[in-house]
Amino acid sequence: xxxxxxxxxxxxxxxxxxxxxQQPNEIAKYVKEEDVxxxxxxxxxxxxxxxxxxxxxxxxxxxxxxxxxxxxxDADFQEELQVVxxxxxxxxxxxxxxxxxxELQQKxxxxxxxxxxxxxxxxxxxxxxxxxxxxxxxxxxEEQKKRQAAEQAKRDRMEFLKAKEExxxxxxxxxxxxxxxxxxxxxxxxxxxQKNYTPIELFEVGIxxxxxxxxxxxxxxxxxxxxxxxxxxxGIAINYTRKYIKESIRTKVQENFINFLSxxxxx
Numbered sequence: 001x002x003x004x005x006x007x008x009x010x011x012x013x014x015x016x017x018x019x020x021x022q023q024p025n026e027i028a029k030y031v032k033e034e035d036v037x038x039x040x041x042x043x044x045x046x047x048x049x050x051x052x053x054x055x056x057x058x059x060x061x062x063x064x065x066x067x068x069x070x071x072x073x074d075a076d077f078q079e080e081l082q083v084v085x086x087x088x089x090x091x092x093x094x095x096x097x098x099x100x101x102x103e104l105q106q107k108x109x110x111x112x113x114x115x116x117x118x119x120x121x122x123x124x125x126x127x128x129x130x131x132x133x134x135x136x137x138x139x140x141x142e143e144q145k146k147r148q149a150a151e152q153a154k155r156d157r158m159e160f161l162k163a164k165e166e167x168x169x170x171x172x173x174x175x176x177x178x179x180x181x182x183x184x185x186x187x188x189x190x191x192x193x194q195k196n197y198t199p200i201e202l203f204e205v206g207i208x209x210x211x212x213x214x215x216x217x218x219x220x221x222x223x224x225x226x227x228x229x230x231x232x233x234x235g236i237a238i239n240y241t242r243k244y245i246k247e248s249i250r251t252k253v254q255e256n257f258i259n260f261l262s263x264x265x266x267x
Contacts, residue, residue: 027054027101035061044068047080055102057095076108 028036031053038061039049052064071077 027051030054030058032058035064039064039068045078047078051101075112076105079108 027050052067056063
């Protein structure tokens with residue numbers, strides 16, 4: 001890219017009369033054509049060859065080669081350089097042209113440095129903004145995962161309660177099938193007269209309840225309900241046993257008393 005630097009552009013605050021506007025002078029005027037040709041034959045560009053000779057004050061091809069080797073990594077190495085002078089002023093010597101070229105090159109480098117620093121500042125601002133946006137996205141993803149986990153836990157609990165209800169219903173059906181009860185919902189069950197069990201029968205019913213209501217995979221709360229039912233049945237059996245014993249003793253005493261009265265009447 002051709003770089004044209006004028007004195008007015010680098011010094012905008014200074015007013016120049018129209019007749020003294022600066023005009024760019026070609027570097028070719030200040031370098032030896034034969035030395036330029038030698039450097040071109042070695043594969044160097046015209047801009048590089050002319051700058052190398054100008055900045056070494058036309059000391060020869062060897063000095064130009066050394067300058068090229070030392071400055072080949074410069075950012076403006078391949079850029080065209082033009083020497084600026086005042087219109088109507090006398091022709092500059094090669095040394096003056098080289099000095100002017102170095103001066104303009106330094107100004108160009110300073111401008112490029114300022115542009116790079118500004119670009120670095122903008123890049124850092126964009127990085128901070130991007131980092132904040134990434135944090136916001138990461139936070140939103142974490143909250144979304146928490147909501148999904150809570151919803152999954154709720155679904156798992158509903159499935160557990162449903163499975164528990166189905167298991168209880170299955171146990172109820174099995175108990176009804178084993179004890180000969182008709183199957184049906186609570187509203188459809190026919191009313192049955194309560195059977196008065198003997199103590200022995202109640203004990204047998206309790207044993208059957210233990211076998212039915214205590215399978216290994218039974219849920220804890222269902223097992224406790226069954227155990228409470230068994231305890232209630234056994235309590236009824238014990239009460240019946242006590243009543244039976246009392247009734248038997250009473251009957252025996254009455255029989256003995258009647259027999260005693262009969263003997264008295266006979267005598």
